[in-house]
Structure formats: C-alpha cells, structure tokens
Amino acid sequence: MTKREIAIIGAGPGGLAAGMLLSSWGYDVQVYEKQPFVGGRTSQKQVGRYTFDRGPTFFSMPHILDRLFQAAGHSLHEEVQLKTVEPMYELQFPEVSLYPSNDQxxxxxxxxxxxxxxxxxxxxxxxxxxxxxxxxxxxxxxxxxxxxxxxxxxxxxxxxxxxxxxxxxxxxxxxxxxxxxxxxxxxxxxxxxxxxxxxxxxxxxxxxxxHKYGMYHPVGGMHQLSEAMRRVIEAHGGVVHTDCGVEHIETKNSQIQVLHFADGSTASPDHVVLNADAAHAFSNLFDQPVSKAWHPDKVAEKSYSCSTFMMYAGVKKTFNEPHHKIVFSSNYKENVEDIAKRKVLSDDPSIYIQNGAVTDDTLSPKGTTPLYILAPVPNNESGIDWENEAPAFQEKLFDMIAKKTTYGDLRPYIEELEIIHPGNWEAEHWIYQGATFSLGHQLKQMMYFRPHNDFSGIGNLWLTGGGTHPGSGLPTIFESARITAEKIEQRHGIWRET
Ligand SMILES: Cc1cc2nc3c(=O)[nH]c(=O)nc-3n(C[C@H](O)[C@H](O)[C@H](O)COP(=O)(O)OP(=O)(O)OC[C@H]3O[C@@H](n4cnc5c(N)ncnc54)[C@H](O)[C@@H]3O)c2cc1C
Known part of the structure; x- marks a missing residue:
C-alpha cells in the first residue's frame, strides 16, 4: 500500500513534533520550511563565533516533549543533554532581587x-x-x-x-x-x-x-530540541526540505489541492499540516478565505500578543550572573500598559538578559559570552517605524543595563551585535503583526475560539503551533502537535493515546 503523504508547512517546534509522530506512524512526511534552517522561532542564531537562541530560552516540563519522542520510538534524553538551571531565574525588582530555585x-x-x-x-x-x-x-x-x-x-x-x-x-x-x-x-x-x-x-x-517541574537548558542551545526532532523525522524516512517556502495554497471543494513553491514546483499531498503562523497564513497563503470565522478581515480584528526587541551581543567578557535575569521596570504596570494598551515605547522598559555561558561552555569561546537581551515591546499595530527607532532604543537598553544591573556598561566589550525588531519578526519570520507570541490568549480566543487543530472548513487541513489550540509556549505547542497527529490517525480509523 502506498503511504499517505503529509505535507507540513513550517519546521517550527509544532511542525517538527507532529512530523516526528506521523513519520513514526508510517506516513510519508515531507516538511517544507521557508528558512534555510529548522526550528522557526526555536532556532539558532549564529553571530560570528557566538551561538544564541533566536527566541525561546525557558524550557520547562521536558517530560511532555519526551512523551512524544517515546511515542516515536526515541528518547529526548538520549538525543539532547539537559542541564538544570539553578537558580531558575533572578527577578530583579527596584528594591530586592529574588532567586527562585528548582527546589521548592x-x-x-x-x-x-x-x-x-x-x-x-x-x-x-x-x-x-x-x-x-x-x-x-x-x-x-x-x-x-x-x-x-x-x-x-x-x-x-x-x-x-x-x-x-x-x-x-x-x-x-x-x-x-x-x-x-x-x-x-x-x-x-x-x-x-x-x-x-x-x-x-x-x-x-x-x-x-x-516551580513544580523546574527549569532546564539543552546543552548547545534550545535549537538542539528542533535538531533532535528533525533527526527523528529523517530516521523514519521523512524529508525536511529547507529553503523551500510554500508561496500559495490552492483549494477546491473545501480541500487543499495543490501547494505551490517559490521555484515553480508543486505538491498535492493527502493532508496538509500548517505550522506557519496561522494568522499570517490565513491572510497571505490561501487562494480564498479558509472559513468565515478566519476570513482575513476577521483575522485583522483579533487581539495579538506583544512583540519583542532582541539584541544578540557577543561580548569579550564573562559574567558571574544567573542564566536568566529579569530586570523589572520601576513601574511594571505602566510598562505593560504602554506595550499592550497604549502601544508606545516605555521610558523605563523591563529587560530580560540570558547569560547562557554560565550553564553551557559550548556557546562561545572561553572568556567570551553570548548575551541575549530582550525587551517586550508593542506589536506592529503600534505603527512604530522601527528602522528609525531601533538605534535609539538599543542605546536606551544598554544605558539601563549599565545603570540598573551588575553587568555594567557592555558597550566597550562588544565584538558582535545583531538586532531583531518587530518589523523584522513580521517581514523576515512571517509573524502576523510581529506578535512574537502569536494570537492573544484572551478567553474569547481560547479553546473553541482558537483555530482548531482539525480545521473545520477545509477537509485535509490541520493546524499546529502557537497560534492554534491550545496556545503559545513550547509545552503547549508540543500538545498541539500531539492532538493534530492523533486526529489525523483518527481520520483513518486509528485511535492512539500518546
Ligand atoms: C523572542 C521569543 C522568545 C520566546 N520565549 C519562549 C520561551 O522562553 N519559552 C517558550 O516555551 N516559548 C517561548 N516563545 C514562544 C514559542 O515557544 C516559540 O515562538 C515557538 O518557536 C513557536 O513555535 P511554532 O510551532 O508556533 O512555530 P514557529 O517557531 O513560528 O515556526 C513556524 C515555521 O514556519 C515557517 N514558515 C512560515 N511561513 C512559511 C511558508 N510559507 N512556507 C514554509 N515555511 C513557512 C517559519 O519559517 C518557521 O520556521 C518565544 C518566542 C519568541 C519569538
């Protein structure tokens, strides 16, 4: 019997996890990824001799992902070395710092x-x-x-x-x-x-x-999770095509008929699992609205998460600082309202700094540190002109780190520096409104009211990823991949409980 073909659009954590399960269950899995690398937001960012996590840095509840590896006949712990991050993080408030531990x-x-x-x-x-x-x-x-x-x-x-x-x-x-x-x-x-x-x-x-399950770091960086999932897909005969974006999705009679790629080639799989940001895909990839509820006009009316301003700084210095440090704005409420309601840049932003080198010496040469600096900022509904604003905002963050933290002024030690701003998230990572944590998680956009994994309206379309049910965050995204893969099996009369 010929294998049923599944095309997965996007090699983010959701697409890779679904691909891992489906390939191990005997489907012909073809993953099509527009970037030259896998992992999506959970990929590596290499800047000179410094290795950074591009997006996620917090990894909790590895047992959820391991369950999927086990279901695919593999073990997360054999594929990736996980280290406990202790303390879990430093929370620096104006008057006190807290160091929550893995030990309750x-x-x-x-x-x-x-x-x-x-x-x-x-x-x-x-x-x-x-x-x-x-x-x-x-x-x-x-x-x-x-x-x-x-x-x-x-x-x-x-x-x-x-x-x-x-x-x-x-x-x-x-x-x-x-x-x-x-x-x-x-x-x-x-x-x-x-x-x-x-x-x-x-x-x-x-x-x-x-607090219950602790905080982990995969040695080599978070993208090691993505690379491990890619290996499992390939071990089961699946293929991951990078640099292979789907440009256009042709539908007819409530079915996806043809996927069109940038090089002019096409594919007509039995099922399509969409892992590209759902709001972006619904608004840009399909030849006609996927449903009434997710018509591009309706998509535009939804609420979206904030965005993030990222600085990846390769620094010729080491720091005795925790792996994760969050420096809270002196007026946190004002700061989050600037971001979510007023959609303006804060005078006193909160800042997150990842000092991965304190846990993992594989990320850069001895005596140097890849410092990942993130400030939550409004998504692109703000209308902020980032090409103009980014240099001043970058300096503001360096000033605040110098003034408020024991890192001091980083600028004299910087060897490499790259920025990703909300405009880049939207234009170069295809994330709707640059909302890095996808569709908002207001109750009116949760459960039934979030894009369904078994997408009603188009018979052979399935969804996985942060913009779908159950929601954003890695453990949740792995659950969305499991739900989707199991539903595809159910369509073929097989009930699995992974
Ligand atoms: C800065 C940042 C920090 C985060 N921190 C954390 C954290 O600490 N912990 C946590 O749990 N979560 C975190 N997240 C949230 C979330 O876990 C990640 O964003 C996660 O990678 C989202 O996974 P996803 O499966 O939705 O797909 P994505 O990672 O968005 O991957 C989707 C893939 O689809 C591809 N694609 C898009 N369009 C096409 C097309 N037309 N054809 C083919 N491929 C296409 C994209 O290139 C991408 O590779 C963070 C996110 C960001 C951005």
Whole structure:
C-alpha cells in the first residue's frame, strides 16, 4: 500500500513534533520550511563565533516533549543533554532581587527570608494551583473543535478552576500581600505576550509549572530540541526540505489541492499540516478565505500578543550572573500598559538578559559570552517605524543595563551585535503583526475560539503551533502537535493515546 503523504508547512517546534509522530506512524512526511534552517522561532542564531537562541530560552516540563519522542520510538534524553538551571531565574525588582530555585523548599526559604510570613501564601498557592492544574490539563490536552466540547465531563469539572472573571494578577493577589511577590508569580504571562492585569486567572498554572517541574537548558542551545526532532523525522524516512517556502495554497471543494513553491514546483499531498503562523497564513497563503470565522478581515480584528526587541551581543567578557535575569521596570504596570494598551515605547522598559555561558561552555569561546537581551515591546499595530527607532532604543537598553544591573556598561566589550525588531519578526519570520507570541490568549480566543487543530472548513487541513489550540509556549505547542497527529490517525480509523 502506498503511504499517505503529509505535507507540513513550517519546521517550527509544532511542525517538527507532529512530523516526528506521523513519520513514526508510517506516513510519508515531507516538511517544507521557508528558512534555510529548522526550528522557526526555536532556532539558532549564529553571530560570528557566538551561538544564541533566536527566541525561546525557558524550557520547562521536558517530560511532555519526551512523551512524544517515546511515542516515536526515541528518547529526548538520549538525543539532547539537559542541564538544570539553578537558580531558575533572578527577578530583579527596584528594591530586592529574588532567586527562585528548582527546589521548592529553597524557594520557600527565600520568600520567608525576604518577605516574612508570605511563605504561607506560597504553600497555599502551590497546593491550590496543583488542583487547578490537574483539572485544566485534560482540557488543554484535548481538541476543542465543537462548542459541545464544553459540555464534556472533564471540561465541566474544570470550569470552577478557570478563575473566570479574575485576571492573573487578581488571582495571585489571593495568595500574596506583597506587590513584588504578585509580580514574581505573574510575570510569566509575558510568555503569552500578555499583561498580568489582562491575562485570564486560569494561567496561574504557568508559574506553578515552573516551580513544580523546574527549569532546564539543552546543552548547545534550545535549537538542539528542533535538531533532535528533525533527526527523528529523517530516521523514519521523512524529508525536511529547507529553503523551500510554500508561496500559495490552492483549494477546491473545501480541500487543499495543490501547494505551490517559490521555484515553480508543486505538491498535492493527502493532508496538509500548517505550522506557519496561522494568522499570517490565513491572510497571505490561501487562494480564498479558509472559513468565515478566519476570513482575513476577521483575522485583522483579533487581539495579538506583544512583540519583542532582541539584541544578540557577543561580548569579550564573562559574567558571574544567573542564566536568566529579569530586570523589572520601576513601574511594571505602566510598562505593560504602554506595550499592550497604549502601544508606545516605555521610558523605563523591563529587560530580560540570558547569560547562557554560565550553564553551557559550548556557546562561545572561553572568556567570551553570548548575551541575549530582550525587551517586550508593542506589536506592529503600534505603527512604530522601527528602522528609525531601533538605534535609539538599543542605546536606551544598554544605558539601563549599565545603570540598573551588575553587568555594567557592555558597550566597550562588544565584538558582535545583531538586532531583531518587530518589523523584522513580521517581514523576515512571517509573524502576523510581529506578535512574537502569536494570537492573544484572551478567553474569547481560547479553546473553541482558537483555530482548531482539525480545521473545520477545509477537509485535509490541520493546524499546529502557537497560534492554534491550545496556545503559545513550547509545552503547549508540543500538545498541539500531539492532538493534530492523533486526529489525523483518527481520520483513518486509528485511535492512539500518546
Ligand atoms: C523572542 C521569543 C522568545 C520566546 N520565549 C519562549 C520561551 O522562553 N519559552 C517558550 O516555551 N516559548 C517561548 N516563545 C514562544 C514559542 O515557544 C516559540 O515562538 C515557538 O518557536 C513557536 O513555535 P511554532 O510551532 O508556533 O512555530 P514557529 O517557531 O513560528 O515556526 C513556524 C515555521 O514556519 C515557517 N514558515 C512560515 N511561513 C512559511 C511558508 N510559507 N512556507 C514554509 N515555511 C513557512 C517559519 O519559517 C518557521 O520556521 C518565544 C518566542 C519568541 C519569538
């Protein structure tokens, strides 16, 4: 019997994870990636002799990805060496720095030392949020392709735990008196590109996951996860075509008929798994609107995450600084409102600095450091002219690092420096509005109201990635790949529980 052919558009983590499962289950998997490299936002950025993560740097819950490797007959831990990142991160507030640990007892002691009495709130937070996590997980792990899915017993059981009507910040205010601690347990909404005051309270599971499961770094950088998935696809006979963008998708009778590539060649697979940013693809790749709900005009009306201004600095110096450091704006609320509501550049931005060399000496030569510097900024709805603004914003970030942190002035030591700004994310990485964390995670855009993995409207179209159900962030994206791969198998009468 000839194998069924699956074309996967995009070799981001979602596409690669789905490809890994589907190739191991006997499909003829062909991954088409527009860039010359795999991994999408989870790829490597090489600048001279310095190796950077392009996007994600926080990796938690490796067991979720390992489950997919195991299902494909491999082991994540044999493919990639993971190191624990200790402390998980430094959270630098104007008045105090916090160093949460992978060891919950150590975190509790740190809270008790710096905020006496608040450790009781931490205990309560971990206990109550564990219950919430257990109820919400099955909801996030299953498809929500129909409104009636909300009536499934697992969903009904989860509803009281959704903290409906409460923002993430409001939810954490139930556990901590201190504003600083509230922020220390809500800044994770940034992973979804949202403000804690806007992000649904259900997402208190984000900080819980870190405190429960810890923080890891793949030796060599995050792209090692992407490279490992590529190897598994190839081991099962799949092919990953890089530099091979899909230019145009031809549909007829609610089916994808032909994929057209830049070089004029075409493919007509049985199924298409779309991993390219869904909002971008719906608005640019299809010959006709994919559905009424996701017509380009409707796509334009949705809410999108923030963007990020990135500096990849190769520095001739080493630093005794934590792997992850977040320097909070002195007025964090103003800063997130500048980004999400007013859509302007903040006078006092928050800054994230990754000093990967402290954990991993493979990233640059001895005595040097690849410093990854990120500032959350508005997405391109802002209308900011980044080509003009970027040089001044870059200097502002260097000034603030010099003024506020123990890194000091980095400029005299810089050997290499490259920037990715929101305009670049949109034009060179094909991310709608440069919204680096994809479609927003407001409740009105979650579950049924997010693009479905089994895409209604086009029979042989399937979706995976941060802009689809269940949402952005690597563990969630791996779940979206699993849901999609299993649904394709179900279409052919095979029920798998990976
Ligand atoms: C700066 C930044 C920091 C982040 N930090 C974290 C973090 O610390 N932890 C975390 O869990 N998540 C983080 N994320 C979010 C998220 O996990 C990553 O963005 C992730 O890579 C998204 O995966 P994806 O599967 O949606 O696809 P993407 O990574 O977006 O990959 C999609 C792929 O599709 C390709 N493509 C697009 N159009 C076409 C076409 N027409 N034809 C063929 N290929 C095409 C693209 O080139 C790309 O390779 C971060 C994101 C960014 C940008």
């Amino acid at each position: 007892d150590a975190t509790r002691a740190e809270i008790a030392r710096k905020f006496p009495g608040e450790e009781l709130g931490f205990d309560r937070y971990m206990t109550e949020t564990e219950r919430k996590w257990e109820k919400l997980l099955p909801m996030l792990q299953s498809e929500h392709g129909a409104l009636v899915d909300y009536l499934r017993p697992q969903t009904l059981k989860a509803l009281p735990h959704l903290s409906l009507g409460r923002s993430l910040y409001g939810e954490l205010a139930r556990f901590f008196y201190s504003e600083t601690l509230r922020l220390a347990f809500t800044f994770q909404s940034k992973y979804l590109g949202m403000s804690p005051w806007e992000c649904p309270g259900a997402f208190s599971i984000l900080s819980f996951m870190e």
